[in-house]
Amino acid sequence: MPSYVVTGAARGIGFEFIKQLSADSGNILFAVVRNKSTATKLAALPGNNITVLEADVTDVKALNAAASEVSKATGGKLDYLINNAALMNHPGFTLDQFPSPEAVEKDLLDHFKVNAVGVVHTTNAFLSLLRNGSTKKVITLSTGLADAEFTVLAEAAGEPSYSISKAAVNMIVAKYAAQFKGEGFTFLALSPGLVNTSISAPTAEELEEHKMLGKAIAKIAPDFKGPITPEESVKMQLEVINRWTVKDTGAFVSHFGNKQWL
Numbered sequence: 001m002p003s004y005v006v007t008g009a010a011r012g013i014g015f016e017f018i019k020q021l022s023a024d025s026g027n028i029l030f031a032v033v034r035n036k037s038t039a040t041k042l043a044a045l046p047g048n049n050i051t052v053l054e055a056d057v058t059d060v061k062a063l064n065a066a067a068s069e070v071s072k073a074t075g076g077k078l079d080y081l082i083n084n085a086a087l088m089n090h091p092g093f094t095l096d097q098f099p100s101p102e103a104v105e106k107d108l109l110d111h112f113k114v115n116a117v118g119v120v121h122t123t124n125a126f127l128s129l130l131r132n133g134s135t136k137k138v139i140t141l142s143t144g145l146a147d148a149e150f151t152v153l154a155e156a157a158g159e160p161s162y163s164i165s166k167a168a169v170n171m172i173v174a175k176y177a178a179q180f181k182g183e184g185f186t187f188l189a190l191s192p193g194l195v196n197t198s199i200s201a202p203t204a205e206e207l208e209e210h211k212m213l214g215k216a217i218a219k220i221a222p223d224f225k226g227p228i229t230p231e232e233s234v235k236m237q238l239e240v241i242n243r244w245t246v247k248d249t250g251a252f253v254s255h256f257g258n259k260q261w262l
């Protein structure tokens with residue numbers, strides 16, 4: 001019975017991972033959320049193979065407590081960790097446009113803390129359980145916006161702090177891969193594509209980001225048909241996750257299993 005931990009599972013892509021995986025009653029799922037009381041969509045899922053646990057990915061104590069709950073339920077094992085939780089502010093500014101040096105510094109550090117340091121804390125909290133698991137797969141959600149070549153080609157100057165923090169994620173994945181390949185671990189930085197996960201109308205800042213992103217997309221992928229649904233994205237991601245092996249540990253690929261980001 002494969003076991004999975006998914007962070008940021010209350011909504012968006014994280015929720016969709018739990019939803020699709022829970023359809024197989026042989027899977028044991030641990031949905032990590034920041035606030036159980038507002039994770040109402042998870043509670044409404046029909047599967048009885050889902051345990052909801054609470055942890056902010058910046059809170060080591062809470063992550064260790066969640067790992068201890070998983071350990072109790074699985075006999076000290078975990079097969080898959082999906083580091084999905086992330087912060088995505090949409091400041092609507094490029095690096096030089098923030099109103100002050102303090103504002104750009106805060107935006108950079110806020111994203112780094114959740115998206116990069118949070119991934120390290122989460123991975124470390126579950127490492128010993130993963131070691132005892134049979135698949136030893138750690139998937140961390142990244143983005144095509146963290147690809148330097150794509151960024152320059154597409155002139156994608158928007159979402160700077162988010163993109164920079166996700167570029168750090170790619171190196172975190174490479175560092176773990178370098179260390180744990182010999183133990184049979186597969187680490188993967190996986191971009192889900194451009195996925196429509198928004199539940200409310202965009203703010204003015206988000207519209208500005210969309211404009212910048214739209215220009216970048218038009219430049220390099222003029223035939224792009226628009227964002228995909230969480231259902232489509234997670235289905236494709238699970239195919240990549242299932243076929244990825246230790247041989248290619250440390251890679252950074254898209255939901256297509258290659259460098260096609262859109």
Ligand SMILES: NC(=O)c1ccc[n+]([C@@H]2O[C@H](COP(=O)([O-])OP(=O)(O)OC[C@H]3O[C@@H](n4cnc5c(N)ncnc54)[C@H](OP(=O)(O)O)[C@@H]3O)[C@@H](O)[C@H]2O)c1
Nearest residue numbers: 008010011012013034056057084085086141143194195197
């Ligand atoms: N959507 C896209 O087009 C897209 C494209 C490229 C990459 N990605 C990546 O895919 C992943 C999921 O994206 P999404 O669109 O589903 O995001 P989303 O809808 O904004 O959901 C983000 C999730 O992360 C959780 N989260 C945020 N900060 C956290 C923290 N400090 N500790 C624990 N959980 C935290 C949120 O919890 P709350 O529910 O409590 O707020 C939420 O459940 C992210 O890693 C993102 O970077 C998405």
